Amino acid sequence: MNVQMPSLKFIVLLFIVAALLLVFGVVHQAGAAERKNPNVFNRLLKPKKPFNLPPAKDGYHDPEGEGVAYLQPPKEAFKDLVPAKVGNHVDWVRSLESGKITPRYDRLDPKAKPIVMDLNIVREVKGSMPDVAYPHKQHTEWLDCSNCHPAIFIPQKGANQISMAAILMGQKCGVCHGKVAFPITAKTCRKCHSRPKGRKGKKAKAKKAASKK
């Protein structure tokens, strides 16, 4: 008798496991079938992911780790900052300018002021895209000259070869943009390509258009 009871329970358990296996198999096969359809509407575009997830749910922090409960969820910190559409979904430049955040410029001295340099470098761009105006002002609010000069850029207008390909590969502007500073997406092209093509360009284009008629 005593031996019979647990083995019955065991059989029931086996059934449950078998049922689960079946369900799992079906789900798995459905998934495989979906993957095999060559004509799904979006082959490459991934569905929009949720952003600013709390650490325990972001897929990188271990939810079982003892320290995770201490970490701040980004949404809580970003609540009053100026929003943006990409990256951290925070406009860091505007958040700093408006005093919503006051990051220290010195590790110990909360009153140290940054050495800000207001110098725009305009770089003419091949083709139809507007020219790039590189602003020293917004950069020197955050960074030191030595962060860029001379390792990333020789400090001389036009002395550096910069291309979009290099940037997307993580060189030049791409050392920071795409990793920590705002990323390179269709929503941010105009942040860098902000200067309409020069007068000369416009006139030449107008002439071309006129001669075509």
Place this chain on the structure above:
Amino acid sequence: MNHAIRKTGLSGLLVMLLTVWGLASPPARAEYGDLVLNEHAEKEGMPPVIFPHWFHRIRFRCKVCHADLGFQFKAGGSGINMLKIIDGKYCGACHNGEIAWSVENCNICHSGKPGLKTQVIGSRLGTLAPPRAASKP
């Protein structure tokens, strides 16, 4: 004997449930700019370190870490380890019990899932499904 079988049955069930639950959970993404540092940590039995840029840049400009404290613009590039940290270098310049909580709070830094590689959670190409060659097993 039966007891042992029941135990394996139960743990099997648990594994099954976990797998199904894992498959059903939504796609996740760490915060933009978060870094995983795992050059040595996991090899030495500690979970990977996750460093949140967003959290620190609310409190410090990039210059403090990347010019004054010598952090390189490359995850894993500065050769950080615990000895340097307790000697007051890198993370230890602040996580010393004076500017920020001290190093004995291991798990607040060592908070990553096992198996993560040293990397920056950036954006480039991140919105595309992997190309065919890469998605093949």
